[in-house]
Amino acid sequence: MRKVNIKLLSARTGGALALLLALGGAPALATPPQLPAALPSLSAPADTATAPPLPPDAAVPQPVRRPAASHLRELRGQHDFQYTDVREEPEQAGFWARLLRWFFRGLSRLFDTKGGRVAWDVILYLLIGGGLVYAVLKFLQVDLTKVFGRAPRALPLAYEAGQENIHALDFSQAIAQAEATGNLRLAVRLGYLQLLKQLTDRELIAWQPDKTNQAYLRELETSRPTARAPFAELTRQFEYIWYGELPLPAALYAPVRESQRQFGQQLSGAGVRPPAA
Amino acid sequence: MDPQLSTDDTLPPTSAASLPLPATPPDALLTDAPTPASNTNSFAPRTDLAQLTARTEAVRTQIGQVIVGQQDLLQLLLTALLADGHVLLEGVPGVAKTLTAKLLARTLDVPFSRIQFTPDLMPADVLGTSIFRPAQGDFEFRPGPIFASVVLIDEINRAPAKTQSALFEVMEERTVTQDGRTHRMASPFVVLATQNPIEQEGTYRLPEAQLDRFLFKLNVGYPTLAEEIQILQGHHSGFGGTPLERVKPVLTATDLAALRQQVGQQRVEANVLEYIAKIVGQTRAHKALYLGASPRASLALLNGAKALAALRGRDFVTPEDVQFLAAPVLRHRIMLTPEREMEGGTADEVVKTIVQSVEVPR
The missing domain is CATH 1.20.5 (Single alpha-helices involved in coiled-coils or other helix-helix interfaces)
Structure with a gap:
């Protein structure tokens, strides 16, 4: 079927050419339409005595105008009238x-x-x-991991590098060294860390670097209620000395250190057992 | 409230011998554990916190006549009061946000004003305006309702950014500049603002610059079952009348200034300072956060921790104080990434992971 872009033709070559092509594409219009037989006759009534005769037809048929061959060639050469699809050659594609x-x-x-x-x-x-x-x-907000019957994995915490690894520290030596150098405040701190390690080893608390002393006291209240009160007092002493920067003369250091030692011995003694699993 | 307050920590230091020792079962361990009580007198606050404890306890008692529960909320409000900070209370309607703020204001013997923020409120309605006096031929400044010691701004998020920005200067610098003149606010100056997180219609998100000026953002939650029953019982047994009338002022501006001075002298060990800086610093590098907390947040955490330590009967700050205040100080100062928000994450969760990722100095 011919594809004729009437609108484009009208714009580029004027309405005359468009009309010409349209007429050429519709030859049926060249002959007058045949009226159906069923229609009533439009001829004059039988009594024509009073009607004047019609003059003879003097119209001269107009010849069909054809565009010039050169003009057609020019139009065919224009890109707008190229209706074939231009496909990219496979070898040209990347x-x-x-x-x-x-x-x-x-x-x-x-x-x-x-x-x-x-x-x-x-x-x-x-x-x-x-x-x-x-x-x-x-x-x-359904946790899909629970659908498969397991608890969500606890991701390892991105901890900052700790100051000390309490499980790798030789506390006896470190405390002795701190005492020898007169750094009694550090000795109290190390003694307290040693107690935390012992509590962890006995599974009375779960050591984690982000936990505070109060968090450990709360854990101890559950795991070993009888140990909570003495450890709370040792915690208070440690906090006053370490966080509170309480001056620590030797006279005050001795009983503090002794209290830590006694509590540690209680933890290490035969009476202290890890809680039942 | 999210952080769990250690009840023991609120008690003033006592001798270990007076600590309530639990009943010892026969096979219990550490039955003869000696309580290290020989030197407990040395471990007491070096500054006298008795006045502070007594005054704050009086405030608690007054408010406790009306408010049931909300102990942590009250603790944090008192902390903010002692730390000279403003508080943003957020909660669903009906959880006594406004009532708590009004009661706290009533316990203070200072000028109080209340501003109901509305969408058509103008900055001059808050700050004040200059009026021409024909007789004198000059302008007279008429102070707005912001000129009070305790200002309750109800439904703060119902005013547009234009009105919110009027609060920037007064909240941070405690001054109001208008027509080239600077007016200084009286001391104390505390803004207690409330907002409802549920409604979106007719509300505006508070500018980050303003949020940063609040020391704490406190989430006011529902009461427990026991507390709600207590509320009902109190109401049923003829609680009627105006509850505000039952509360009497127990703290003057002079008292508060003295208590604040005492709080300012709290000791903070260098490692605890570093701990605060690390926590706040982590918010600026966290992958779930689009906006981290400012240095003002570090100062807020420090000042808040000092006040909380004093309320807990200590003259020094511990990491426990810092952890307790991390969420109230940081939750409104950080912005989640859109991805995290779409996943349903909250600021409190991110703050919790940040606190977990920083080692406690010990």
């Missing part, structure tokens, strides 16, 4: 374009069969359904 074309052609061949179309529909519905389920679960 690697990525050729790869995509190959992929989509393969995909098209795969899904162009009856089975392929069914499979495509199933995949589409599965994707839509999965997306809806995911959106609902996300909206309800």
Whole structure:
């Protein structure tokens, strides 16, 4: 079928050419339309005695105007009138374009069969359904890991580098060294850290670098209520000395250190057992 | 409130011998553990906190006549009062945000004003305006309702940014500049603002610059079942009348100034200062945060911790104080990334992970 861009033709070559081509494309209009037989006759009534005779037809038929051959050639040469699709030659396309074309052609061949179309529909519905389920679960903030019967993994905490590893420190030596250098405040701190290590070893508290002393006291209240009160007092002493920067003369240091030692001995003694699992 | 307050920590230091020792079962361990009580007198605050404890306890008692529960909220309000900070109270309607703020204001013997923020409120309605006096031929400044010692701004997020920005100067610098003249606010000057997190219609998000000026943002939650029953019982047994009338002023401006001076002298060890800086610094590098906390947040955490330590009967700050205040100080100063928000994350969760990631100095 001829494709005629009437609007474009009108714009470029004027209304006359467009009209000409349109008339040429509709030859039926050249002959007068035949009236159906069923229609009533439009001829004059039988009594024509009073009607004047019609004059003879003096009209001269106009010849059909044809555009000049050169003008047609010029129009055909214009890009706007080139109606054939210009396809890119495969060898001109880049690697990525050729790869995509190959992929989509393969995909098209795969899904162009009856089975392929069914499979495509199933995949589409599965994707839509999965997306809806995911959106609902996300909206309800459901933890999907619990669906499979396990608790969410505790991710390792990104701790800052600790000042000391209480499990690797030789407390006896470090405390002795602090006492020898007269750094009694440090000695009290090390003594307190040693108690925390002992409590951890006995599984009375769970050591974590982000926990405060009060957090350990709360844990101790659950795991070993009888140890809480003496440890609370040792904690108070440590906090006054360490955080409160309380001056610590030797006279005050001795009983503090002795209290720590006694508590440690109680923890290490035969009477202290780890809580039942 | 999210942070759990250690009840023991609120007690003033006592001798270990007076600590309530639990009943010892026969096979208990550490039955003969000697309580280190020989030198406990040395471990007491070096500054006399008795006045501070007595005054704040009086405030608690007064408010406790009306408000049931909300002990942590009250603790944090008193902390803010002693730390010279403003408080933003956020909670659903009906959890006594406004009432608590009004009661706290009533316990203070200082000028109080209340401003109901509305969408058509103008800055001059808050700060004041200059009026021409024909007789004198000059302008006279008429102070607005902000000129009080305790200002309750109800539904603060109902006013547009234009009105909110009028509060910037007065909240931070305690001055109001108008027509080239600077008017200094009286001391104390505390803004207690409330907002409702649920309603979106007719509300405006507070500018970050203004949020940063609040020392704490406190989430006011629902009462427990026991507390709610107590509320009902109190109401049923003829609680009627105006509850404000039952509360009497127990703290003057002079008293408060003295207590604040005492709080300012609290000791903070260098490692605790570093701990505060690390926590706040982590908010600026956290992948779930679009905006971290400013140095003003570090100062707020420090000042708040000093006040809280004093309320807990200590003259020095511990990491426990810092951890307790981390969420109230930081939750309104940080902004989650859009991805984190879409995942349903909250500022409190991020603050918690940040606190967990920084080692407690010990």
